[in-house]
Amino acid sequence: MVTSEIGADPMAAGRRPVWKSRAEIPGAMCAMEQEGAGMSEWIEACEAGDIDAEEVIRFDHADRTFAIYRSPDDAYFATDGLCTHERVHLADGLVMDGIIECPKHNGRFDYKTGEARGAPVCIDLRTYPVKVEAGKVLILIA
Numbered sequence: 001m002v003t004s005e006i007g008a009d010p011m012a013a014g015r016r017p018v019w020k021s022r023a024e025i026p027g028a029m030c031a032m033e034q035e036g037a038g039m040s041e042w043i044e045a046c047e048a049g050d051i052d053a054e055e056v057i058r059f060d061h062a063d064r065t066f067a068i069y070r071s072p073d074d075a076y077f078a079t080d081g082l083c084t085h086e087r088v089h090l091a092d093g094l095v096m097d098g099i100i101e102c103p104k105h106n107g108r109f110d111y112k113t114g115e116a117r118g119a120p121v122c123i124d125l126r127t128y129p130v131k132v133e134a135g136k137v138l139i140l141i142a
Contacts, residue, residue, distance in 0.1 A: 109125050
């Protein structure tokens with residue numbers, strides 16, 4: 001395998017360049033990088049005081065629904081807001097002992113990890129990083 005050297009013109013030598021990485025190719029960007037897709041940003045979901053301990057609230061952003069939780073020890077967590085079984089809003093469910101229970105068929109998830117914990121759910125929830133700054137709950141959305 002021949003790799004291109006900086007300043008060398010492999011085409012002039014009659015061979016195709018083989019690049020070690022996309023970063024070596026001048027001006028090379030994938031479509032996602034060009035459009036800004038895949039970039040993560042912290043989004044304000046709510047005020048920290050909007051959620052009581054062992055409660056959940058719904059947060060909608062950019063055509064997506066999230067569930068924001070507050071644990072008994074004042075930690076905040078975020079997951080996708082729809083049950084993976086039948087896409088019911090989890091914010092209408094029961095929160096107890098680190099578990100969110102779907103209001104439709106009583107499927108259960110660990111809201112800290114997203115792990116499916118009880119039938120009929122078998123697909124985990126996606127979780128999102130959360131931080132609290134100046135009394136506001138922020139989630140990192142990719």
